[in-house]
Amino acid sequence: MTLKKIPSIHASGHTLSQPVYSNRTNPPVLLSGPDGIAVKSIETLLASQKNPVLVHAVRVNTGMPMPEGYDAVIMIEEVTEIEESCFRIHTPVTPYQNTISQGIDIQKGDIVLDAGHAINSFDIGALLSYGILEVPVLHIQVGLIATGDEIIPLQKIPLPGQIVDSNSHMIASYLEEIGITPVFGQVVPDDPTSITEEIEKIIDKCDLVLIFGGSSAGSKDFTVDAIADGGELMFHGVGMAPGKPVSLSSMHGKPVIGMPGPSIGSLIVLYEMIYPLLTNWGLSIPPSVYVKGKLMETVLPFPGFDLFLMMKVTMNDGVNEITPVPRVFGHMMGVRANAIL
Numbered sequence: 001m002t003l004k005k006i007p008s009i010h011a012s013g014h015t016l017s018q019p020v021y022s023n024r025t026n027p028p029v030l031l032s033g034p035d036g037i038a039v040k041s042i043e044t045l046l047a048s049q050k051n052p053v054l055v056h057a058v059r060v061n062t063g064m065p066m067p068e069g070y071d072a073v074i075m076i077e078e079v080t081e082i083e084e085s086c087f088r089i090h091t092p093v094t095p096y097q098n099t100i101s102q103g104i105d106i107q108k109g110d111i112v113l114d115a116g117h118a119i120n121s122f123d124i125g126a127l128l129s130y131g132i133l134e135v136p137v138l139h140i141q142v143g144l145i146a147t148g149d150e151i152i153p154l155q156k157i158p159l160p161g162q163i164v165d166s167n168s169h170m171i172a173s174y175l176e177e178i179g180i181t182p183v184f185g186q187v188v189p190d191d192p193t194s195i196t197e198e199i200e201k202i203i204d205k206c207d208l209v210l211i212f213g214g215s216s217a218g219s220k221d222f223t224v225d226a227i228a229d230g231g232e233l234m235f236h237g238v239g240m241a242p243g244k245p246v247s248l249s250s251m252h253g254k255p256v257i258g259m260p261g262p263s264i265g266s267l268i269v270l271y272e273m274i275y276p277l278l279t280n281w282g283l284s285i286p287p288s289v290y291v292k293g294k295l296m297e298t299v300l301p302f303p304g305f306d307l308f309l310m311m312k313v314t315m316n317d318g319v320n321e322i323t324p325v326p327r328v329f330g331h332m333m334g335v336r337a338n339a340i341l
Contacts, residue, residue: 001207001281004139008127011119014137014179015284018115023131025108030071031100032060037079037087038070044092052088066099073098106130118178118284138283142175143206144168145185145198147223148213148261153187166331167212167259167266174270178278178285195226199251208277209256212266223258227251240306243268263331268308271340291339293320299341310337 003017032038037057047053057074058067066073072093080088106112112130113123119135127135146165154164165187172182183206188198195211203209211223224236224247231251236258238246242265247258255277259266275285291313299309310325310333325337 002139003136005134005136008124008133008135011127011135011137011179012121012124013177014119014135015282016113016115016117016119016135017138017282018136020112020127020132020135022106022108022110022112024106024129025103026105026129027100027102030066030096030102032062032064032066032073033098033100034073034075035061036073036075036098038067039072039074039089039093040070041072041093041095041097044072044074044089047089047092049090052090054082054086054088056085057087058085063100071095071099116282116284118286137179138281139181140179140208140278140281140283141181141183141206142172143183143185143199143202143209144172144212145188145195145202145209146212147188147190147195149190151187151213165212167261167263168210170263171210171212171259171266171270178283180278180283190222192222192226192229195223196230199227199230199256203252203254203256207254207281208274209251209254210259210274211256212259213261223247227256227258231256239304240268240272240308241302242308243272244305246273248273264310264334267334268340272308291320293322295341296321296323299324309341310334311339311341312337313339 006014038060039055039057043055044053058070060066060073072095074089074091074093075098078089078091082088112126112132113119146168150162151165152158152162154169156164158164168184175182183202185198185202188194199209199211211227213223224233227233227247227249231249234248234250236247237244242262243260245258245260246269249256257269257274259269279285293313301307312323312325314321322339322341325333327333
């Protein structure tokens with residue numbers, strides 16, 4: 001993990017490594033609040049419904065700089081124009097009434113966003129308004145390697161028994177949303193030596209490496225052997241489903257995670273293991289949104305495991321109805337779901 005400056009316009013999702021300070025005072029001068037007339041407040045003190053007063057004033061619109069020497073605004077609906085720059089008023093105003101003070105939004109040198117803040121789209125508008133064209137962010141690179149004799153590149157049409165490399169790109173998209181740079185390795189066949197060699201090729205420029213496939217207990221599941229031979233295997237298998245074949249190793253002092261093959265398993269590992277790791281590194285990850293509702297079908301436990309189920313939450317008569325999505329092979333289970341139980 002390193003520190004890097006990037007253009008503010010491309011910073012959405014990134015985590016600030018240092019505070020950023022405004023380069024400008026906003027607003028830079030006293031502004032008019034409503035559309036109306038700029039007046040000298042001292043000249044309005046005797047005005048009332050029974051005692052209208054004629055004043056010399058200047059027409060102003062919302063957000064316009066106040067003319068020099070004028071310190072308050074009377075709304076245009078409350079005045080009568082007698083002639084150019086001369087108005088009859090019935091309402092007294094106090095100094096700076098109906099104006100926008102200089103620097104009320106922010107002063108030059110004030111902090112805009114603190115270190116550890118995850119930049120969102122609205123923040124970008126503020127950064128640009130305050131003259132901050134670059135921001136310092138945490139720069140994390142994650143390597144992604146797909147393995148398996150059956151895995152083919154995206155550009156090829158799969159034959160029966162073949163699968164396009166979709167999982168690594170799915171997880172890469174999630175990581176990019178939080179400002180992480182994915183580093184893609186080559187698709188590697190089911191061979192422990194080839195897997196180890198591919199890890200060695202990219203690990204020096206990565207902070208974390210994810211290996212997709214080959215982490216279960218099949219006859220061609222070699223990922224665990226590869227990362228165990230190349231480093232220190234910390235564990236293989238956890239008590240959660242899906243995602244139970246996940247493994248963790250340390251290679252060159254960096255974590256290497258063996259990801260489950262199925263897409264939903266990879267997703268659960270992302271939420272339950274990778275996100276907490278990145279949070280520990282200082283990355284700010286948008287919090288999950290939790291809802292409660294009525295479970296529409298019985299859910300059976302998986303003894304000995306924490307069970308994560310893809311669900312569809314819909315609002316019906318003011319009640320969240322939570323329905324399990326049918327468990328099927330492929331990606332449509334995740335497409336149809338909008339929540340995880």
